Amino acid sequence: xxxxACEQLAKIFPGRQGEIxxxxxxxxxxxxxxxxxxVGPNGCGKTTLLRLxxxxxxxxxxSVRINPAIMDGRLPAAMVFQDQGLFPWMTALENVAxxxxxxxxxxxxxxARGRDLIAQLGLAEFESFxxxxxxxxxxxxxxxxxxxxxxxxxxxxxxxxxxxxAQVRRLLQDELLALWxxxxxxxxxxxxxxxxxxxxxxxxxxxxxxxxxxxxxVSVPLARPRQGLGRDAEAVGHLAGRIWSMLEQDVRxxxxxxx
Amino acid sequence: MNINxxxxxxxxxxxxxxxxxxLGLSAWECAARLGWISNLFFPAPSxxxxxxxxxxxDGTIVGHLASSGRRLFLGLLLGTLPGVTLGLLMGWxxxxxxxxxxxxxxxxxxxxxxxLPLIMAIFGIGEASRLVVIAVxxxxxxxxxxxxxxxxxxxxxxxxxxxYGARGLQIFGRVLFPGSLPSVLSGFRLxxxxxxxxxxxVELVTARQGLGAMVWLAWETMRLEQLYAxxxxxxxxxxxxxxxxxxxxxxxxxxxxxxxx
Numbered sequence: 260x261x262x263x264a265c266e267q268l269a270k271i272f273p274g275r276q277g278e279i280x281x282x283x284x285x286x287x288x289x290x291x292x293x294x295x296x297x298v299g300p301n302g303c304g305k306t307t308l309l310r311l312x313x314x315x316x317x318x319x320x321x322s323v324r325i326n327p328a329i330m331d332g333r334l335p336a337a338m339v340f341q342d343q344g345l346f347p348w349m350t351a352l353e354n355v356a357x358x359x360x361x362x363x364x365x366x367x368x369x370x371a372r373g374r375d376l377i378a379q380l381g382l383a384e385f386e387s388f389x390x391x392x393x394x395x396x397x398x399x400x401x402x403x404x405x406x407x408x409x410x411x412x413x414x415x416x417x418x419x420x421x422x423x424x425a426q427v428r429r430l431l432q433d434e435l436l437a438l439w440x441x442x443x444x445x446x447x448x449x450x451x452x453x454x455x456x457x458x459x460x461x462x463x464x465x466x467x468x469x470x471x472x473x474x475x476x477v478s479v480p481l482a483r484p485r486q487g488l489g490r491d492a493e494a495v496g497h498l499a500g501r502i503w504s505m506l507e508q509d510v511r512x513x514x515x516x517x518x
Numbered sequence: 519m520n521i522n523x524x525x526x527x528x529x530x531x532x533x534x535x536x537x538x539x540x541l542g543l544s545a546w547e548c549a550a551r552l553g554w555i556s557n558l559f560f561p562a563p564s565x566x567x568x569x570x571x572x573x574x575x576d577g578t579i580v581g582h583l584a585s586s587g588r589r590l591f592l593g594l595l596l597g598t599l600p601g602v603t604l605g606l607l608m609g610w611x612x613x614x615x616x617x618x619x620x621x622x623x624x625x626x627x628x629x630x631x632x633x634l635p636l637i638m639a640i641f642g643i644g645e646a647s648r649l650v651v652i653a654v655x656x657x658x659x660x661x662x663x664x665x666x667x668x669x670x671x672x673x674x675x676x677x678x679x680x681x682y683g684a685r686g687l688q689i690f691g692r693v694l695f696p697g698s699l700p701s702v703l704s705g706f707r708l709x710x711x712x713x714x715x716x717x718x719x720v721e722l723v724t725a726r727q728g729l730g731a732m733v734w735l736a737w738e739t740m741r742l743e744q745l746y747a748x749x750x751x752x753x754x755x756x757x758x759x760x761x762x763x764x765x766x767x768x769x770x771x772x773x774x775x776x777x778x779x
Contacts, residue, residue, distance in 0.1 A: 361684035
């Protein structure tokens with residue numbers, strides 16, 4: 260069953276030196292409950308695509324459809340931002356519960372569920388800490404917890420681990436996979452890290468340079484659950500090589516200064 | 519050892535100014551007793567302190583303080599509430615800002631004491647006029663600080679709140695207001711000082727009761743001990759306000775990384 264379908268999405272931004280065509284003819288579908296990653300060169304419109312799907316910006320053309328069967332009165336899409344997504348004036352617990360409270364769940368109930376989730380994430384002793392008292396990794400974990408607890412039809416993640424060091428990132432990838440195994444939400448995860456995409460996703464959508472469109476879809480044949488996976492290095496390396504060969508030309512183009 | 523060093527640094531921070539003040543006061547005391555400076559204009563600190571205690575005991579200071587305190591409180595209230603409300607509105611809505619900004623820019627630079635005659639022409643000679651001038655003096659720092667605080671809230675936080683389904687009042691209560699609160703407090707710190715200044719100024723000119731009136735009367739009757747006692751009281755008030763604002767910041771914005779300053 261298709262959960263999310265994007266058809267011929269396009270986004271054009273008006274600019275001072277003519278319009279910027281960020282996205283063009285983006286068409287893909289994602290099955291309900293699937294974890295799909297989106298990779299592409301920097302500036303190819305990955306973030307723009309997520310914002311279109313989240314309804315934060317309207318598309319210039321095309322449509323985003325979320326299957327009513329997985330909506331079922333839920334929030335259509337929750338977004339996890341790269342950074343700065345947490346409210347500095349709320350504790351970890353208040354932040355986690357915010358997604359529910361914003362949808363009208365009574366505060367007490369929302370916080371009780373928030374407390375459970377925070378415990379699942381191993382952050383129980385930090386629930387009354389403010390974001391400035393948490394490490395970068397904990398902050399992103401709280402942001403992800405908030406998104407899961409809000410129980411949206413689909414989850415959108417915009418390079419949530421970008422600012423973290425490689426070791427912490429690895430830990431959080433496992434936490435994210437564990438959460439996903441429990442909840443089986445449809446996730447669209449944007450990253451520029453090809454290996455991360457392979458490690459997390461059932462499929463990897465490869466985007467072209469600007470104007471971005473889906474160049475290819477690669478399915479990832481690694482077994483699940485993948486947490487703590489010895490990470491079948493050979494298979495990952497092989498896939499990464501394939502995906503990189505699709506990206507390389509666009510990245511090279513991107514590297515050259517504009518003439 | 520580290521803790522000891524921090525403790526020592528703190529002791530030093532507190533005691534150095536106290537020691538310096540004591541040193542200065544003793545020098546003044548000696549100079550006054552030895553007749554090096556005029557006792558009429560620079561009475562010895564000990565006689566100022568004695569006068570101060572007398573004024574407290576006979577209720578003079580209490581009465582003046584109560585009048586000034588009441589004025590300050592009501593004026594602040596009258597200025598702060600509309601200042602914060604309008605500041606939040608202007609911070610939230612770009613349209614409101616572009617509409618109201620010219621008025622703020624034009625009215626804000628006028629020294630507030632200069633509008634006292636106009637206010638008295640409108641509200642009459644009496645307490646109402648005094649309160650209005652104090653309120654106006656508190657209004658602008660509250661408005662401007664609240665507005666800039668609201669503008670500085672990261673747009674991505676509003677976006678996140680909307681993304682989770684928050685609307686209207688929820689955005690106001692959980693994003694706009696708490697996000698502006700640190701600036702509201704720094705506005706309040708400014709407003710307190712400005713209002714104290716304007717309260718005393720208004721009392722110098724128009725009132726029979728209040729710290730300004732007390733100081734003015736002391737000058738007119740050449741009782742400079744009383745004048746100094748009044749000034750000392752204002753200094754104490756200023757220090758008290760500082761402590762109040764710090765305490766408020768500690769209570770209201772525990773989430774700020776840097777709550778000092």
